[in-house]
Amino acid sequence: METQALSVISNPDVRHDFVMVFDVTDGNPNGDPDNGGEPRQDPIDMRGIVSPGCIKRRIRDSLSLLFDESLYIASGTALDAPQLAALADAEKANGKNKSDIAKSARQLIFERFIDVRLFGAVLTQITKIGNGGQVTGAIQIDTARSVSPIEIRRDGITRCAGATEKAPEKEGLNQNQGAQFRVPYALYTTMGTYSAALAKAQGNPISAEDLEKFWKALALHLELTPSTMRGRMILRDVLVYTHESKFGSARTEDLQAALAIKTEAEAPRSIEDYKIAIADAPKGVTMTRLRDVFA
Numbered sequence: 001m002e003t004q005a006l007s008v009i010s011n012p013d014v015r016h017d018f019v020m021v022f023d024v025t026d027g028n029p030n031g032d033p034d035n036g037g038e039p040r041q042d043p044i045d046m047r048g049i050v051s052p053g054c055i056k057r058r059i060r061d062s063l064s065l066l067f068d069e070s071l072y073i074a075s076g077t078a079l080d081a082p083q084l085a086a087l088a089d090a091e092k093a094n095g096k097n098k099s100d101i102a103k104s105a106r107q108l109i110f111e112r113f114i115d116v117r118l119f120g121a122v123l124t125q126i127t128k129i130g131n132g133g134q135v136t137g138a139i140q141i142d143t144a145r146s147v148s149p150i151e152i153r154r155d156g157i158t159r160c161a162g163a164t165e166k167a168p169e170k171e172g173l174n175q176n177q178g179a180q181f182r183v184p185y186a187l188y189t190t191m192g193t194y195s196a197a198l199a200k201a202q203g204n205p206i207s208a209e210d211l212e213k214f215w216k217a218l219a220l221h222l223e224l225t226p227s228t229m230r231g232r233m234i235l236r237d238v239l240v241y242t243h244e245s246k247f248g249s250a251r252t253e254d255l256q257a258a259l260a261i262k263t264e265a266e267a268p269r270s271i272e273d274y275k276i277a278i279a280d281a282p283k284g285v286t287m288t289r290l291r292d293v294f295a
Contacts, residue, residue, distance in 0.1 A: 005293045008210035008242055008286060015243040017255050019288075020144070020235070022222060023187045023271060027231015031181065038181050039152055048146035048186045055141050055190070058225045060115050062217035065224050072113035072121055082109065083125035098176045102130025108133075110205055115197075117206045117231055122189040138199040138206050139214065142179070144190035147261050148268055150183050175212070182231060185269045191256055196246035219294045236271060238290035241281060249284030258282075 009016060030050040031037040040049035063069045072082060083105070088103035105126050109116055120137030127133025158177050199206050217224075222233045239259060243249040257280040265273040281287035 004291055005288050006212060006215070007208070009215060009240045009288050009290075009293070010208045011206055011242070012199065012206050012211055013196050014246055015248040016211075016251060017241040017243075017248075018055065018192050018194075018218075018235075019189065019239045019241075020178070020192065020218075021189050021237045021258050021276070022144075022233060022235045023259075024183055024230065025234075025270075026182050026231040027187050027227075027233060028181050028183065029186070029188070029228050029231075029233060031229075039150065039183050041080050041150060041152065042145070045072050046149035048150035048183060048188065050141055050144035050188055050190070052141045052190075055144065055221075056115075056119050058221040059214070060119075062214060062221040062224045063114060065170040066217055066220070067213055069114050070112065072109065072116045073086045075271065079135075082112065083123055085126060086112070087129070098129045099131075101122065102132050106135070107203065107205075110203070114210055114213065117204055117210055135204075136200075138204055139192060139194050141192040142190050144188040146186040146188050146265060147274065150186045153182050153184060154179050155182060157288055162181050180229060184267075185263070185288065187236070187268065187271065187274055189259070189261065191252070192210060193252075200246070205255070215290060216294060219255075219290050226262065239277075239278065240288045240290055242286045242288065252281035254282050255285070258287075 028037070028039045029048070031042050032040045037120045040051065041047070042049055061073050064071055064074070071077075073079070086105040086108040087101060089108060094100040094104050094254065102217045106123060109121070109123060109126075113121075115121075116135060116137070118139045123133040123135060125133075155193050157180055159178065194211065198204075218238060219235065222235050241250070241255050242259075245289045258281065260277040260279070261274055268274060278287075
């Protein structure tokens with residue numbers, strides 16, 4: 001949607017911070033493979049956790065679905081293949097100078113993959129011949145944490161089919177039973193940053209079009225990547241804070257504090273159990289609600 005607000009939050013020459021609020025009902029928003037797939041949880045305060053990698057994975061998938069973008073990190077792909085292709089193309093253009101080849105190959109990776117421009121990557125094959133293999137993305141997203149401690153439920157499930165065609169006629173019940181985990185309800189928040197200064201310092205050719213695609217993928221990423229295991233996940237709000245300069249016009253903690261979420265419920269079960277207040281943006285910062293851009 002072409003709007004004035006979209007052009008403001010997609011300006012690649014200034015800093016943008018954003019606060020995201022989402023919830024889950026009867027689902028597992030981010031299972032921990034080191035803990036049997038249970039929802040991630042801080043063992044000290046028992047609040048739920050969703051990792052940055054999980055959030056970025058869903059945004060990547062949405063970029064592919066919405067815009068048919070080629071992704072550097074995609075399911076079933078080998079990460080060295082695009083690097084070797086870039087190195088081969090760079091060698092044709094730069095002869096045998098390894099430093100120039102590495103620099104050119106890094107730039108080709110930037111140009112070919114939107115997820116590298118947005119989130120960065122580790123380019124091990126390029127590092128082998130020169131500097132520049134560590135690419136920090138222009139957009140960084142923090143770990144999401146639930147506002148309240150989460151409750152984890154373990155539900156037994158039964159499979160009616162045998163595991164193999166040659167399974168015994170009377171296959172034991174234990175082989176047909178399993179479990180899945182769910183959080184009855186939880187409200188999560190996280191914060192992210194687009195750094196124009198970092199993008200420029202790394203020679204990252206990120207554009208206004210890239211940012212427009214990112215904001216739309218972010219706005220729709222939970223709707224476009226549904227899963228029975230994740231239950232019902234809804235993006236409740238995204239507040240985008242656009243600064244007047246590439247270095248920022250306000251402190252990150254002041255922006256984070258502008259969103260206040262409180263509840264008096266001992267066991268919240270819906271968004272209605274929370275009171276959400278949004279303060280005015282600090283001086284030198286413009287706030288845009290993403291849902292107003294992609295209405």
